[in-house]
Amino acid sequence: MTTTRRPRVGHIDFLNCLPLYDGLVRSGGLLDVRLRRETPDVLNGLLLSGELDIGPISLVPALQHHREIVVLPDLAVGSDGPVLSVVLVSKRPVEELDGTHVALGSTSRTSVLLAQLLLAQRYGVKASFETALPDLGTMLRSADAAVLIGDPALRATYEAPAMGLQVLDLGAAWKDWTGLPMVFAVWAARRDYFEAHPDQVADVQRSFRASLSDSLARVDEVAARAAEWEPFDAATLAGYFRALDFRLGERQLEGVREFTRRGAQLGALPADATLDIA
Numbered sequence: 001m002t003t004t005r006r007p008r009v010g011h012i013d014f015l016n017c018l019p020l021y022d023g024l025v026r027s028g029g030l031l032d033v034r035l036r037r038e039t040p041d042v043l044n045g046l047l048l049s050g051e052l053d054i055g056p057i058s059l060v061p062a063l064q065h066h067r068e069i070v071v072l073p074d075l076a077v078g079s080d081g082p083v084l085s086v087v088l089v090s091k092r093p094v095e096e097l098d099g100t101h102v103a104l105g106s107t108s109r110t111s112v113l114l115a116q117l118l119l120a121q122r123y124g125v126k127a128s129f130e131t132a133l134p135d136l137g138t139m140l141r142s143a144d145a146a147v148l149i150g151d152p153a154l155r156a157t158y159e160a161p162a163m164g165l166q167v168l169d170l171g172a173a174w175k176d177w178t179g180l181p182m183v184f185a186v187w188a189a190r191r192d193y194f195e196a197h198p199d200q201v202a203d204v205q206r207s208f209r210a211s212l213s214d215s216l217a218r219v220d221e222v223a224a225r226a227a228e229w230e231p232f233d234a235a236t237l238a239g240y241f242r243a244l245d246f247r248l249g250e251r252q253l254e255g256v257r258e259f260t261r262r263g264a265q266l267g268a269l270p271a272d273a274t275l276d277i278a
Helices: 015-027 040-049 059-064 110-122 136-142 150-163 170-178 191-196 198-217 219-226 234-243 250-265
Strands: 008-012 034-038 054-058 069-079 086-090 101-105 128-132 145-149 166-169 182-190
Touching: 008 015, 008 040, 015 150, 015 198, 015 219, 015 234, 034 040, 040 054, 040 182, 054 059, 054 069, 059 110, 059 182, 059 250, 069 170, 069 191, 069 198, 069 250, 086 110, 086 150, 086 170, 101 110, 101 136, 110 145, 110 170, 110 182, 110 250, 128 136, 136 145, 136 150, 145 150, 150 166, 166 170, 170 182, 170 250, 182 191, 182 198, 182 250, 191 198, 198 219, 219 234
Parallel strands: 008 034, 008 054, 101 128, 101 145
Antiparallel strands: 054 182, 069 182, 086 145, 086 166
């Protein structure tokens, strides 16, 4: 008898995905998948290389490799305003960064391009860039500003102003600039896996969506439990989870199209890139 192996599924090892993960723990849904937790940059590579079947993928590589993947419906990580965990931290106001040096966190692709778009096209800033490990203190020793995502960015949102640093929330800046939500990552299956196992892909999508719905219905409880082992209090975490936008509806897709159009102007994205929704 032939048995179908459990799908290999990626999970972002940041707090922003705790609502997706928490309900799976409660339901036992983790027994149905082989879960691998990594940072976004690692998960991008694992999915595209075939070491994962399904997983989150940052928007930039999703668009660059759109023919290789199929995007799961109604599942993303983004914001419709402030995101709190995707930030530009700088020693001076963003309008004064012309001619300066900006360190780009190595765990991000989409946030890095978003920061470059905002600096060049919204603020008229010409800066030089280098990729660096996402440690704020180290980054600012050799740069005037730093782009951070995830848990280090969330810490910077609350701690950097007390250090005399400026914090620009890139989700809020995008919304102010375009009036649209910002999608930072989507969930996708490799196209070959989706074509061979459409039912398993649908099952994973339903499990994650049910987990998310369960967690958001109990967001204060989820936040209180997370606060026991994170350097944030429960109220901060609950506010953070509520700020995130996990939808991938028409407004979010409009934001993706606008990001693609602007990214193509910089030569960073193919102009014909689109998300193929399962």
